[in-house]
Amino acid sequence: MSETPATEPEREQQGAGDGVIVTRALTKRYRGGQLAVDGLDLTVPADSVFGFLGPNGSGKTTTIRMLMGLIEPTSGSAHVLGRPMPRSVRAVLPHVGALIEGPALYGFLSGRDNLLRYDAADPAADPRTRRARVAAALDRVGLAAAAGKKAKAYSLGMKQRLGLAAALLQPRKLLVLDEPTNGLDPQGMREIRSLIRELASDGTTVFLSSHLLDEIEQVCTHAAVMAQGRLITQGPVADLAAGTRGRLVVTTPDAADAARTLKEQGAADVVIAEDRVSAEPPQDRDLAEVNAALVAAGVRVRGFGVERASLEDAFVALTGEGFDVAG
Numbered sequence: 001m002s003e004t005p006a007t008e009p010e011r012e013q014q015g016a017g018d019g020v021i022v023t024r025a026l027t028k029r030y031r032g033g034q035l036a037v038d039g040l041d042l043t044v045p046a047d048s049v050f051g052f053l054g055p056n057g058s059g060k061t062t063t064i065r066m067l068m069g070l071i072e073p074t075s076g077s078a079h080v081l082g083r084p085m086p087r088s089v090r091a092v093l094p095h096v097g098a099l100i101e102g103p104a105l106y107g108f109l110s111g112r113d114n115l116l117r118y119d120a121a122d123p124a125a126d127p128r129t130r131r132a133r134v135a136a137a138l139d140r141v142g143l144a145a146a147a148g149k150k151a152k153a154y155s156l157g158m159k160q161r162l163g164l165a166a167a168l169l170q171p172r173k174l175l176v177l178d179e180p181t182n183g184l185d186p187q188g189m190r191e192i193r194s195l196i197r198e199l200a201s202d203g204t205t206v207f208l209s210s211h212l213l214d215e216i217e218q219v220c221t222h223a224a225v226m227a228q229g230r231l232i233t234q235g236p237v238a239d240l241a242a243g244t245r246g247r248l249v250v251t252t253p254d255a256a257d258a259a260r261t262l263k264e265q266g267a268a269d270v271v272i273a274e275d276r277v278s279a280e281p282p283q284d285r286d287l288a289e290v291n292a293a294l295v296a297a298g299v300r301v302r303g304f305g306v307e308r309a310s311l312e313d314a315f316v317a318l319t320g321e322g323f324d325v326a327g
């Protein structure tokens with residue numbers, strides 16, 4: 001019995017496997033020889049808020065440019081919404097809202113007119129609803145009051161918000177946001193984060209890059225960690241941090257004595273901050289023994305516990321480096 005051959009879209013779907021974004025051995029070497037992305041295997045599950053995390057120069061924007069069909073990979077493949085990129089760019093992009101480093105704006109036009117013009121360039125956009133959609137997008141990103149101001153007079157954070165508004169003019173299956181909170185003040189960051197959560201709860205998959213660990217912990221369900229063009233790990237955020245042991249924290253007025261005893265007990269990386277002493281817990285010892293040793297040494301222990309590991313702990317454990325290393 002002969003099998004029915006798969007139609008082209010089905011075949012592409014099969015090639016993509018599970019995931020809204022799937023890359024296999026995706027690699028980009030720039031003309032100058034710089035290996036910016038090195039054999040990346042990424043799987044972004046549907047309905048996730050997926051954080052793409054890495055220090056400056058780790059290859060985040062290069063990856064996003066390949067996903068959006070803006071640059072060709074040197075080798076490997078990328079599927080977005082089940083279709084190969086950049087080959088299916090025309091079919092895929094109408095379903096994707098994107099904010100990529102430094103949104104292109106017309107400085108002489110107002111924020112509102114920039115969006116009207118941007119929307120008019122989209123053949124899939126309905127001109128009858130254009131004004132209403134532009135107003136709604138401006139409102140969503142908190143730019144309604146500044147909508148009439150010329151874009152050249154916008155601050156970096158306002159430009160970033162306008163770029164985000166452009167990505168929100170139509171309902172999308174996928175949003176790809178390159179450092180969406182870049183240039184925003186803390187209040188602006190909170191607003192954008194809550195907007196991202198809201199979009200996700202409406203069923204949009206959100207892929208966002210960031211070099212801010214706590215940002216990823218706050219908004220993302222899943223994350224991938226990059227360093228120097230390579231994927232270090234990916235998975236649900238809770239699992240990434242759970243694989244790492246948290247730090248032992250002792251609260252005491254006798255911090256120096258506590259630090260000495262902890263070192264004797266085999267704790268590493270002992271740090272004193274006023275009445276708080278933290279350390280990597282010893283590998284081979286029960287924490288109850290460590291606590292008993294502190295008390296036996298005359299340390300007045302007011303607090304003793306292991307902190308939940310953060311994504312930052314996981315990153316340091318995985319790379320052996322602090323997070324803010326240049327690529």
Ligand SMILES: Nc1ncnc2c1ncn2[C@@H]1O[C@H](COP(=O)(O)OP(=O)(O)OP(=O)(O)O)[C@@H](O)[C@H]1O
Nearest residue numbers: 030032034036055056057058059060061062063211
């Ligand atoms: N057009 C280009 N030509 C040559 N090299 C490039 C180009 N764009 C980026 N690179 C290099 O590729 C590497 C990855 O850069 P990329 O912009 O993808 O990093 P990133 O993770 O987005 O960093 P950031 O957090 O600073 O935005 C860097 O070493 C960078 O210098």
Ligand SMILES: [Mg+2]
Nearest residue numbers: 060061062101
């Ligand atoms: Mg970048």
